[in-house]
Amino acid sequence: MPNLNEYLGSIISSITNARVMADIQTVKVAEEYAKHDLLKHFAVPHMRVGDVELTIPVALDVLTEKTETEYQPIDNTKFNSLMYKELTNSLGRTSLPSKASKALRALLVEQTHSLEQSLRIKQDLAPVEEYSQVAARQLVQLAEEYQLVSRESIPKLNVEQITSRVMAVAKQEIKVLNQRKVIDNLNVIAESHKLREENPQNIIYIKLKISEEGMEWQQMESSNGEISRRLLPE
Incomplete structure (x- = not known):
């Protein structure tokens, strides 16, 4: 069974990869536009990912806890x-x-x-x-x-x-100052066929909203003429 953080991480990673594939396709289209006498004057189609809202059903499978201790x-x-x-x-x-x-x-x-x-x-x-x-x-x-x-x-x-x-x-x-129980590991059931076999009361719905924040390389020149490149938010 997948771990919850790994499962959610794979979903976010898949959305990021989708944007990467779209950008690669945009580059290919841009190259084709550049070769065409008329299309080279058109704006190149470019997709951006806005807000992506997902409702993800999962069922809790295994939950383990650990004790965190704060010391004086x-x-x-x-x-x-x-x-x-x-x-x-x-x-x-x-x-x-x-x-x-x-x-x-x-x-x-x-x-x-x-x-x-x-x-x-x-x-x-x-x-x-x-x-x-x-x-x-x-x-x-x-x-x-x-x-x-x-x-x-x-x-x-x-x-x-x-x-x-x-x-x-x-x-x-x-000396111990205080102790508390925290979740150490949480495995979930995410497969559709297994979720159908679960009691509806055991299923929880995770609402996930993902917003894109693009990064771009910017070139800067210092007062002494040195050129540097930094990855900054768009």
């Missing part, structure tokens, strides 16, 4: 401090040398900013795992670069274990 803003100062402490403890230390400390704090600021953006976009806690993995890998790199542990200890640093510990602390600090 992260307290960056507290959050980064906790992450710094957890990562430092993973090295068996309570503090780091100045340069290494600044480098780690700078990385955490950058990664926490990315985490906040990902949480807003994905609406779940999946980005926390990625954040924790990146933090653990960067910690190992800093440990080697600034010799925070002995060379023999570097291979013994367990990235997966560090990731797990960081992730656990991070999730405790990320």
Whole structure:
């Protein structure tokens, strides 16, 4: 069964392709007019699509929902401090040398900013795992670069274990603001023969109005003589 957005998208795409075919035919007619002694003085027939109104019957087949979660803003100062402490403890230390400390704090600021953006976009806690993995890998790199542990200890640093510990602390600090149910996937029955078999009460009618907005290439010249072309509304 087609997905509703794909089904409606295919209808709109078909109308667009119809306009493309009409324009190609217009070009062919224009070429014929140009060759004719009398027709070359006539306006070339050109079709534009005005408002197209469609009433589309469909029946709902499968509807699945998902939960979108909005999280409270992260307290960056507290959050980064906790992450710094957890990562430092993973090295068996309570503090780091100045340069290494600044480098780690700078990385955490950058990664926490990315985490906040990902949480807003994905609406779940999946980005926390990625954040924790990146933090653990960067910690190992800093440990080697600034010799925070002995060379023999570097291979013994367990990235997966560090990731797990960081992730656990991070999730405790990320609080839910609100949750809501939204449609994740909606499949519909659109075939005529199948719709005839459906109970009329199960059929819905989608009224769709499509208006054309043409685009055209326009050539512009800047003050220094450079020529540029842009696709702009007619």
